Amino acid sequence: MITEIKTNTLYFDGCNTVELAEEYGTPLYVMSETAIVERCREIRETFLSKYERTRAAYAAKAFLTLSMCKIIEREGLCMDVVSGGELYTAIKAGFPAEKIELNGNNKSVEELALAIDYGIGRIIVDGLDELKLIEEICREKGKKANILYRITPGVKSDSHDYIVTGKKDSKFGIPLDDEVIFPAVEQAVNSEHANFMGFHFHVGSQLHNNESHLKALETALKLIKDTKDRFNYVTPELNIGGGFGIRYTDADDKKPYSYFLDPMMERIEEFSRELNITRPEVVIEPGRSIVGEAGITLYTVGTIKDIKGIRKYVSVDGGMTDNIRPALYQAVYEGVIANKADEPKNELVTICGKCCESGDVLIRDAKTAEPERGDILAIFSTGAYNYTMASNYNKNPLPATVLVKDGKSEIIVKRQDYEHMTANEVIPEYLK
Ligand SMILES: Cc1ncc(COP(=O)(O)O)c(C=O)c1O
Known part of the structure; x- marks a missing residue:
């Protein structure tokens, strides 16, 4: 068990969370290496080893640090990046370029050139003029890029609108109108400077139902058939994206990878x-x-404001700066007071951050033990899209991140300090 309670205290991957908070300060991101490795193992066992000629490219946008790149490489996965910064991070960590795939709906010429210079494995083309840019860069550099087309499969997934990406009205992907997609495919098939590998779709995120994946798959398969019929070209690869949901609260009916992947693989084979x-x-x-x-x-609990008959606000020393998801799209989390983990949860409180926004609420109506200033509050399932979406709003420094495993902890991202936050700022002469 990654999460345990011992002597009224929350332990995470064998580490006493109250001691972690004391040692590293708060707010603090804590990542369990055991849990990451366990999910990679599930992918290997139920997908990569089960089916020949398959790859899993970890979507770095969820959580990316140099150490994470090392773990992903060690666990035998590839890496999906979406910006020059993510690409640079992977390369800096020594991640093999040929195992990197570049996504993104508006890649700059500089980002494409960087990817081509590094010799990354795949570029997922996301717009009609992108292939032209890639061809120009490759021509200049005397290189050839492996490309796929990200398509907009026109399916609506059952998730928040902000994390649904496959519907027709989307900034992502190439629309499937005949007069749009087929000239694009023809251009790719005949390209001198690109190897056309096939199609890519990603229907959305945090999904517990495989329906939209399966629908999108049918669309992609039809396109593979049309490409063969019209251009006598068999695309050697198909990228079916991510989106597999996790458990944030009891309301989330998390499924194993096989629930999504087995029926898709069966259909692709058929x-x-x-x-x-x-x-x-x-x-x-x-x-x-x-x-x-x-x-x-x-987090460390600070001010507690009890508005009689209305609401008890429990403020913590972080908030929307380290976890924007509740403010951005009403994401729901669960938490516990780590130093009172075994005590009855009789208090109904709203956990809020310290930022100057009323929407800076991390958990609305949480049931907790009696909160007091100085308590350590733990919020669960914050490993994805928290650290990577963090900001310096109100000039709050970014938290530190520690990697824990079997009772041991290592810092993998140092806490940002005030000096670092202002390091890129310049005062023009006339204001001095
Ligand atoms: C193209 C693409 N692939 C993969 C992912 C990862 O999705 P998830 O974190 O839900 O698995 C995303 C997320 O937005 C994406 O846009």
């Missing part, structure tokens, strides 16, 4: 037999499902 083609290599891009439940955030 389709390939029918078409008499080699089954394309299948790639997945899981992010949240690898790191989400592997992280918790520790």
Whole structure:
């Protein structure tokens, strides 16, 4: 068990969370290496080893540090990046370039050139003029890039609108109108400077139902068939994205990877037999499902404001700066007072941050033990899209991150200090 209670105290991957808060300060991101490795193992056992010619590219946007790159490399996964900064981080950590795939709906010329210079494995083309840019860069550099087309499969997934990406009205992907997609495919098939590997879709995030994946798959398969029929070209690869949901609260009906992947693989194999083609290599891009439940955030409780008959606000020393998700799209979390983990949860409180926004609420209506100033509050399942979405709003420094494993802890991101926050700022002469 990654999470345990011993002597009224919360332990995470064998570490006493109250001691972690004392040693490293709060707010503090705590990532369990054991939990990350366990999810990678599940991917290997139920997908990579089960089906030949498959790859899993960890979606770095969920949580990316140099140490995370090392873990992902060690666990045998590839890496999906979406910016020059993510690409740079992976390369700086020594991650093999050929195992990196670049996504993104508006890659700059500089980012594309960087990717081509590094010789990364795949570029997922997300717009109609992007291939032209890639071709120009490759021509200049005398290189050839492996590309896929991200398509907009036109499916609506059952998740918050901000994390649904596959519907037709989306900034992501190439629309599937015949007069749009087929000239694009023709250009890719005939490209001198790109190897056209196939199609990519990603329907959305935090999904507990495989319906939209399966619907999008049908659309992609039809496109593979049309590409073969029209251009006599069999695409060797198919990327089916990520989006596999995790448990934030009891309301989340988390499924194993196999629930999504087995029916999709079965269908792809059946389709390939029918078409008499080699089954394309299948790639997945899981992010949240690898790191989400592997992280918790520790805070120190400060001001408590009890508005009689209305609400008790418990303020902590972080907030929307380290976890924007509740303010951004009403994400729901659970937490516990780590130093009172075994005490009855008879208090109904609202956990809020310290930022100057009324929307800076981390958990509305949480049931906790009696809170007091100085308590350590732990919020669960903060491993994905927290650290990577953090900001310096109100000039709050970014928290530190520690990696824990079997009772041992190591700092992997130092706490930002005030000097670092102002280091890039310049005062023009006339204001001095
Ligand atoms: C293209 C692409 N792949 C993979 C992911 C990862 O999704 P998740 O973290 O839900 O697995 C995302 C998330 O937005 C994405 O846009």
